[in-house]
Amino acid sequence: MYYNCFMAKIENVRDKFKEILDNTFIRNYEDKDVKDNKIKVFSENVHNLKPEKLYRYRKFDSNSIDALYKNLITTSKPCYFNDPFDSLIYVNTAVILNEIKDPRCRRNFSKWLELNPIILNKLSKTNKKLLKALLNEPAYNYKNSIRIAMPKIEAQMKYGILDAVNFLKTYPNIACFSEIPTSPTMWAHYADSHKGFVLEYNFQDYNSPCTFCSTKCNNEHYELLFPVIYSNERFNAKDFISAYWAQKYLCNFSSDIFIPKDDELAIYKILLHKSVDWEYEKEWRIISLCNNMPAIIRKPTGIYLGANMPAGNREFFKDFANKNNIPIYEMHIEHTSKEYIINYK
Numbered sequence: 001m002y003y004n005c006f007m008a009k010i011e012n013v014r015d016k017f018k019e020i021l022d023n024t025f026i027r028n029y030e031d032k033d034v035k036d037n038k039i040k041v042f043s044e045n046v047h048n049l050k051p052e053k054l055y056r057y058r059k060f061d062s063n064s065i066d067a068l069y070k071n072l073i074t075t076s077k078p079c080y081f082n083d084p085f086d087s088l089i090y091v092n093t094a095v096i097l098n099e100i101k102d103p104r105c106r107r108n109f110s111k112w113l114e115l116n117p118i119i120l121n122k123l124s125k126t127n128k129k130l131l132k133a134l135l136n137e138p139a140y141n142y143k144n145s146i147r148i149a150m151p152k153i154e155a156q157m158k159y160g161i162l163d164a165v166n167f168l169k170t171y172p173n174i175a176c177f178s179e180i181p182t183s184p185t186m187w188a189h190y191a192d193s194h195k196g197f198v199l200e201y202n203f204q205d206y207n208s209p210c211t212f213c214s215t216k217c218n219n220e221h222y223e224l225l226f227p228v229i230y231s232n233e234r235f236n237a238k239d240f241i242s243a244y245w246a247q248k249y250l251c252n253f254s255s256d257i258f259i260p261k262d263d264e265l266a267i268y269k270i271l272l273h274k275s276v277d278w279e280y281e282k283e284w285r286i287i288s289l290c291n292n293m294p295a296i297i298r299k300p301t302g303i304y305l306g307a308n309m310p311a312g313n314r315e316f317f318k319d320f321a322n323k324n325n326i327p328i329y330e331m332h333i334e335h336t337s338k339e340y341i342i343n344y345k
Contacts, residue, residue: 013049017227020045021272026264029115042265046224047207053301054177054225054284056199057190060313068199068320073296075173075288078271082189083278087168087271089237091161093154096238100153101146103139108260110135112246115258160245164237167244172271172289175296177201177225179282181304184342186281187331194331195309197317200302228274228283235273240266300326304344307331 026038056073058064067074078087099105113120120128134145146153178186187194203225243261263269271287286296303321305314305328314330321328329344 013051014227014229017046017049018229021229021265021269024265025262028261028264029258043207043224046226049227050203050206050225051179051284052202052204054179054201054203055181055304056175056177056201057186057196058199059190059192059196060309064196068300071297071299073175073201073286073298075175075286075296077170077172078174079169083274085234085275087172088234089161089165089168089240089270090234091237091241093157093161096157096242097150097154101143101150103142106135106142111260112258115260157245160248161241163248164241164244168267168270172267172287174271174288175286177284177286179284181344182331182342183280183282184340187306187342191306193308194306195313196306197309198304198306199300200304201298202301203298206298224286226268226272226285226287228272228278228281228285230274230276230279232276235270237266237270239263240270299324302327302329304329304331307333307342 020042024038024042026035026042028035030038063074066072081087120131123131134142137145181198181200184194187196187198190196191198206225239262243259243266247259267289268287272285274283303317303326305317307330309317318328320326331342331344333342
């Protein structure tokens with residue numbers, strides 16, 4: 001009965017988070033006060049959804065033990081995850097191409113030019129003339145010009161999408177957690193077939209690893225704990241691709257190019273959507289987009305030893321837990337139970 005109520009509460013939290021995420025659009029070109037207020041409200045709402053405890057399944061190896069001694073929570077990149085669909089986007093290229101064909105899209109490009117006069121300064125006289133003609137010619141002529149250029153545009157978009165996929169797989173730093181320490185499947189997948197261990201953390205007073213970081217960047221507000229959203233469809237990354245594509249080609253002019261983004265949270269939305277096949281993991285993530293990501297320092301509030309952990313490793317943990325005043329639990333399989341469950345004592 002308690003377990004069912006607990007799981008219902010978990011799903012309610014995910015539903016609430018999905019509603020918050022789906023309805024939050026932070027535009028980087030908005031008035032600073034408006035943008036800052038949106039960030040503040042979003043961060044507070046997400047912070048209030050955190051569970052009291054979260055768990056990390058670990059393999060017993062030198063890296064995990066070294067991190068344990070340092071109270072360090074390590075991160076990894078999606079390209080190393082065991083799910084090839086993790087962080088994999090869906091892009092409806094037809095929708096984007098149709099927008100490009102629409103003469104009204106020139107308003108967006110004109111907006112970029114207003115925000116980035118440096119672009120015009122870098123263009124040759126010939127290209128300036130061509131650009132001016134493209135922006136001001138009648139709609140029919142514009143459509144014809146775009147039609148002629150469409151094969152090149154499509155090729156660039158195809159390359160741009162592949163490049164964006166590689167970026168999403170290799171750039172973000174992610175630390176993964178679960179809401180439960182008793183998943184037999186996760187013990188098998190992430191804790192060396194029950195020979196590893198699980199670390200328990202209390203994140204109630206956690207806001208962001210950026211708190212003590214000397215590097216201030218645009219992403220410092222978003223280094224939060226997020227629940228993963230499970231769905232049957234990959235995330236539609238249209239807004240992300242549009243901004244990424246523009247960044248990719250326009251940044252060749254200068255690193256100072258300002259690309260208007262309709263949704264600063266788009267990359268987080270991508271990284272927080274997974275297939276329902278992984279729903280049993282009850283996953284939460286810390287996501288960092290910082291090259292100089294500050295270390296996540298957190299002392300465990302509990303250690304759970306795998307049911308198949310070798311005796312020598314078991315003694316190591318008992319000694320470590322005793323010296324560091326950390327509660328320790330041993331996983332066990334109840335042989336008189338007819339259910340496929342694992343518990344701890």
